[in-house]
Amino acid sequence: MEEQVKSKQRVADHGEVLTGKREVSAMLDLVKQETERIESRFLEPACGTGNFLSEILERKLRVVEMRYRKSQLEYERNAVLAVSSIYGIDILEDSILECRKRLFGIFDWAYSNLYKKTAKNQCRNTVKYILECNIIWGDALTLKTVGENPQPIVFSEWSLVTGSKFKRRDFAFHELFPKERRKQDSLFSVSDRSLLSDLGENVFIPMPIKEYALTHFLRIADAYET
Secondary structure, three states, X not given: OOEEOOOHHHHHHHOOOEEOHHXXXXXXXXXXXXHOOOOOOEEEOOOOOOHHHHHHHHHHHHHHHHHHOOOXXXXXXXXXXXXXXXXXXXXXXXXXXXXXXXXXXXXXHHHHHHHHHHOOHHHHHHHHHHHHHHEEEEEOOOOEEOOOOOOEOEEEEEEEEEOOEEEEEEEEHHHHOOOOXXXXXXXXXXXXXXXXXXXXXEOOOOOOOEEOOOEEHHHHHHHHOO
């Protein structure tokens, strides 16, 4: 497997090894159908600079373009939905900053290439804001942010509910794991707190720590930024 190393010190301190594009593509082909489903959510708990997440976003945006390029509005809201489905955590701040920049660049190139002068800065700002929420400087082992004042990691769930309006719900990352089985739920799978699964197993839905009013996707950055 082809891998890249930034420095021996980073490997020693953080176990940082970057998987090459060919290997990333081959691994994602194992779940190809999900990588091409616009709303399918992915979490990379050690995302680095985004080798996996960038490939997933590129695949999703190709689907968005194929289906919706004739309508700018349809393309915009589905491209935002694709971006909003991607989550990452990394313990290194420079990797997180580079990952956000990289993912935004992928979106912006595809968007600007299609619509040129009619591309909207509001849409770009929405994508930047969502990436700041979804790509988090944190430690996936402690489930907390990294920095001077570590806090529990919080992820936002973004759902296109009606027309061009999104619903945002925030979840504490540690609450996404039921104590009995520590099984990921809600944001990254589908289940119901009060029902059994198709296999007859107990299932679980964590409760959001905050819910927001429906918001037009072009107003997300202005509506939520503090």
